[in-house]
Amino acid sequence: xxxxxxxxxxxxxxxxxxxxxxxxxxxxxxxxxxxxxxxxxxxxxxxxxxxxxxxxxxxxxxxxxxxxxxxxxxxxxxxxxxxxxxxxxxxxxxxxxxxxxxxxxxxxxxxxxxxxxxxxxxxxxxxxxxxxxxxxxxxxxxxxxxxxxxxxxxxxxxxxxxxxxxxxxxxxxxxxxxxxxxxxxxxxxxxxxxxxxxxxxxxxxxxxxxxxxxxxxxxxxxxxxxxxxxxxxxxxxxxxxxxxxxxxxxxxxxxxxxxxxxxxxxxxxxxxxxxxxxxxxxxxxxxxxxxxxxxxxxxxxxxxxxxxxxxxxxxxxxxxxxxxxxxxxxxxxxxxxxxxxxxxxxxxxxxxxxxxxxxxxxxxxxxxxxxxxxxxxxxxxxxxxxxxxxxxxxxxxxxxxxxxxxxxxxxxxxxxxxxxx
DNA sequence: TCTGGGGTCCTAGGACCC
DNA sequence: TCTGGGGTCCTAGGACCC
Numbered sequence: 001x002x003x004x005x006x007x008x009x010x011x012x013x014x015x016x017x018x019x020x021x022x023x024x025x026x027x028x029x030x031x032x033x034x035x036x037x038x039x040x041x042x043x044x045x046x047x048x049x050x051x052x053x054x055x056x057x058x059x060x061x062x063x064x065x066x067x068x069x070x071x072x073x074x075x076x077x078x079x080x081x082x083x084x085x086x087x088x089x090x091x092x093x094x095x096x097x098x099x100x101x102x103x104x105x106x107x108x109x110x111x112x113x114x115x116x117x118x119x120x121x122x123x124x125x126x127x128x129x130x131x132x133x134x135x136x137x138x139x140x141x142x143x144x145x146x147x148x149x150x151x152x153x154x155x156x157x158x159x160x161x162x163x164x165x166x167x168x169x170x171x172x173x174x175x176x177x178x179x180x181x182x183x184x185x186x187x188x189x190x191x192x193x194x195x196x197x198x199x200x201x202x203x204x205x206x207x208x209x210x211x212x213x214x215x216x217x218x219x220x221x222x223x224x225x226x227x228x229x230x231x232x233x234x235x236x237x238x239x240x241x242x243x244x245x246x247x248x249x250x251x252x253x254x255x256x257x258x259x260x261x262x263x264x265x266x267x268x269x270x271x272x273x274x275x276x277x278x279x280x281x282x283x284x285x286x287x288x289x290x291x292x293x294x295x296x297x298x299x300x301x302x303x304x305x306x307x308x309x310x311x312x313x314x315x316x317x318x319x320x321x322x323x324x325x326x327x328x329x330x331x332x333x334x335x336x337x338x339x340x341x342x343x344x345x346x347x348x349x350x351x352x353x354x355x356x357x358x359x360x361x362x363x364x365x366x367x368x369x370x371x372x373x374x375x376x377x378x379x380x381x382x383x384x385x386x387x388x389x390x391x392x393x394x395x396x397x398x399x400x401x402x403x404x405x406x407x408x409x410x411x412x413x414x415x416x417x418x419x420x421x
Numbered sequence: 422t423c424t425g426g427g428g429t430c431c432t433a434g435g436a437c438c439c
Numbered sequence: 440t441c442t443g444g445g446g447t448c449c450t451a452g453g454a455c456c457c
Contacts, residue, residue: 188456219430244428427457433450435449
């Protein structure tokens with residue numbers, strides 16, 4: 001019987017901020033999405049104040065001021081670096097490891113004795129070496145490990161560590177009956193609602209449901225979730241992350257944008273970011289999608305969504321080629337007179353570099369281009385993103401995002417590095 | 422005034438083929 | 440009178456995740 005543990009960082013982004021600001025210990029913290037739009041992370045103290053996840057910040061701004069909540073813009077350079085460090089430490093405690101998201105990792109623990117002690121030492125190790133508090137959930141399937149992690153978080157008595165094995169079958173049922181079905185991994189809002197009409201309200205109800213009926217009413221994914229709740233392994237540990245099949249780079253603007261040049265500079269920037277991600281996984285894309293849209297929340301504004309896909313003659317990972325295609329797409333979909341909120345580039349039909357089908361009648365791209373890209377990536381890796389970039393990114397910079405409360409990039413920028421007195 | 426930015430997988434239905 | 444059936448591929452849309 002395999003044994004999985006899910007280890008995740010508590011209120012990860014908020015904990016990253018606190019790791020460098022001991023004065024924030026015990027204080028409520030919220031971290032905002034790009035453009036300071038929504039709340040994406042809350043410390044336990046902030047949750048206790050009743051701040052919900054994903055609410056628009058403007059709705060709670062006053063309340064935050066009244067209660068002295070520390071508010072941060074998202075600082076992905078910091079969170080990404082902290083995540084890497086945390087994953088390395090967690091990986092050292094597992095037999096195999098899957099990095100599932102920025103703040104979650106599955107590890108396998110088959111054959112390790114005295115797991116309660118082991119998991120407790122794991123938590124202490126991560127806290128000491130990275131400064132991030134974590135929870136550990138253990139189960140015989142990934143879904144059960146996820147749910148155990150939920151228990152470890154929700155019930156203070158667990159002290160951040162929980163395994164289903166530690167309870168008798170009777171107590172396991174009692175606990176499952178106290179968990180809402182929507183808290184099970186893979187059961188979202190829509191499926192919860194429908195399950196509710198079928199009389200299935202708790203994790204226990206779902207575990208005991210008829211898989212054939214579930215398959216009929218939903219699909220195989222939900223059927224697998226039921227099996228996993230019953231200890232039948234359907235989801236394997238993915239220790240190597242597969243290449244992305246699509247790459248998106250998009251952003252909302254801090255202020256609405258009407259003119260073509262500003263949009264073009266944003267699209268150029270996103271195209272370059274997307275191409276960079278593509279090169280990181282040694283892939284090339286055949287299709288370049290471009291989208292622009294107005295702000296749907298402003299109901300009295302006239303609305304428009306433009307969307308187009310431009311095929312490339314050769315699959316490419318060249319920033320200039322992809323940007324050129326994206327700008328051609330933008331010219332095709334741009335309509336004057338609208339005020340745009342968001343623009344993005346999507347790369348699809350992605351495959352490994354160098355395995356492209358060749359076209360007899362079209363000359364091959366210049367092989368020296370790949371070297372130019374490699375140099376650009378190396379320079380940008382060493383001296384910071386954007387050190388070398390295409391001129392078209394610089395036409396207008398009137399689209400930058402709002403980041404009013406970003407903390408220093410403590411661990412990745414020399415000029416912002418922490419000083420200890 | 423102010424509302425994120427990524428991803429994946431599955432299904433149904435239509436086009437098309439033999 | 441009677442008008443097949445099996446298969447693949449593609450796309451759009453819907454659901455989920457963090």
